[in-house]
Amino acid sequence: KAGVTQTPRYLIKTRGQQVTLSCSPISGHRSVSWYQQTPGQGLQFLFEYFSETQRNKGNFPGRFSGRQFSNSRSEMNVSTLELGDSALYLCASSLNMNTEAFFGQGTRLTVV
Amino acid sequence: QKEVEQDPGPLSVPEGAIVSLNCTYSNSAFQYFMWYRQYSRKGPELLMYTYSSGNKEDGRFTAQVDKSSKYISLFIRDSQPSDSATYLCAMSSFQGAQKLVFGQGTRLTINP
Numbered sequence: 525k526a527g528v529t530q531t532p533r534y535l536i537k538t539r540g541q542q543v544t545l546s547c548s549p550i551s552g553h554r555s556v557s558w559y560q561q562t563p564g565q566g567l568q569f570l571f572e573y574f575s576e577t578q579r580n581k582g583n584f585p586g587r588f589s590g591r592q593f594s595n596s597r598s599e600m601n602v603s604t605l606e607l608g609d610s611a612l613y614l615c616a617s618s619l620n621m622n623t624e625a626f627f628g629q630g631t632r633l634t635v636v
Numbered sequence: 637q638k639e640v641e642q643d644p645g646p647l648s649v650p651e652g653a654i655v656s657l658n659c660t661y662s663n664s665a666f667q668y669f670m671w672y673r674q675y676s677r678k679g680p681e682l683l684m685y686t687y688s689s690g691n692k693e694d695g696r697f698t699a700q701v702d703k704s705s706k707y708i709s710l711f712i713r714d715s716q717p718s719d720s721a722t723y724l725c726a727m728s729s730f731q732g733a734q735k736l737v738f739g740q741g742t743r744l745t746i747n748p
Contacts, residue, residue, distance in 0.1 A: 528679070557734075567680070567724065567738035580735050614679055622731045624670065627679035 526551065528617050528628030536634045542603040545631045549596050549617030555579075556598040557625060558590060561612040570613075573598055574621050605635045639663050642725055642739025651748050655712040659725035659739045662706065666727040666737070669701050671710045674722045674741065683723075684710065715746045 529548040537543050549556050557580075558570040569582040573592035590600040596617075602609055612632050616625035642659045649655055657671075668687055672680035684699040686692045692699045698711040708727070712719055725739040 530679075557736075559736075559738075566740045567726075567736075569735050569737070572734060580730075582735070621734055624682055624685045625736065626682060627672070629677075629679045 528615055528626055530613075530615050530628040530631050532631060533629065534632050534634075536636060537605050539605055539607060539635055541605050542601060543605060543633060544599055544601045545613055545615075545633070547598045547600075547615030547617075547628060549598070549615075550626060553617040553619050553626075554596050555618040555621050555623075556592055556596065557616045557618070558598070558600050559614045559616065559627075560584075561614055561630070562610075567614070570600065572621070579621060602633075607635050609633065610635045637662065638740075639737050640725065640727060640739045643742055644740050646743040646745060648745045648747060649715060651715060651717060651746055653715050653746075655715050655719070655744060655746075657710040657712075657723050657725075657742050657744070659708050659727075660706055661708075661727060661737075663727075663729065663737070664703075664706070665729035668728045668731060669699070669708050670726040670736070671697075671699055672724040672726060672738075673719075674724060676721075680724055717746045717748050720745045 555574045557572040561567045572580040576592045592598045612630040614630045616627045640661045671684040674680045689703045696713045700709045722741040724741045726736040
């Protein structure tokens with residue numbers, strides 16, 4: 525059974541640009557969450573989607589947004605990139621909102 | 637003060653030792669507790685998922701939750717070099733994977 529797939533694995537962007545990251549959940553899973561991991565702040569919750577609707581949101585600025593498609597695949601977008609956005613962005617999928625989360629390998633974003 | 641406190645280590649023990657990893661938390665609404673293992677350049681891997689107070693055992697791993705003390709532990713018996721990784725505690729007041737709050741992670745090294 526394939527795990528959570530995140531693409532791309534690595535990304536380098538310039539300040540001010542925008543970026544879109546993709547996540548394909550485990551087959552049959554309908555809930556997708558996004559987290560940011562940095563050495564200073566650790567893992568922080570960004571948002572969660574279920575049935576194409578954002579169900580929960582963390583304390584991040586509006587530059588961070590996401591969406592979920594009818595096949596449960598999800599994308600997150602960061603606009604007007606800042607140096608501080610450099611991080612490992614992790615996607616987690618769950619069968620539904622009441623079951624445990626399984627993480628992907630992450631996308632490492634570097635903003636220069 | 638962070639909602640979840642975890643000693644970042646590093647922690648180094650000899651092969652075969654019993655390892656104890658701990659987290660404390662301040663939010664009494666947390667009811668769901670998880671331990672994840674993260675190898676370098678990989679996503680977190682779910683090890684244990686528990687609800688409320690009590691113990692849960694899975695092979696060489698035992699998770700303990702003491703809600704009255706707001707304290708959770710993960711014990712690893714007969715530790716192996718392959719257990720060398722960063723261990724993250726996570727918790728939520730919502731069932732399942734919603735809005736997980738993570739500790740900083742403890743870097744563990746098992747020496748052969």
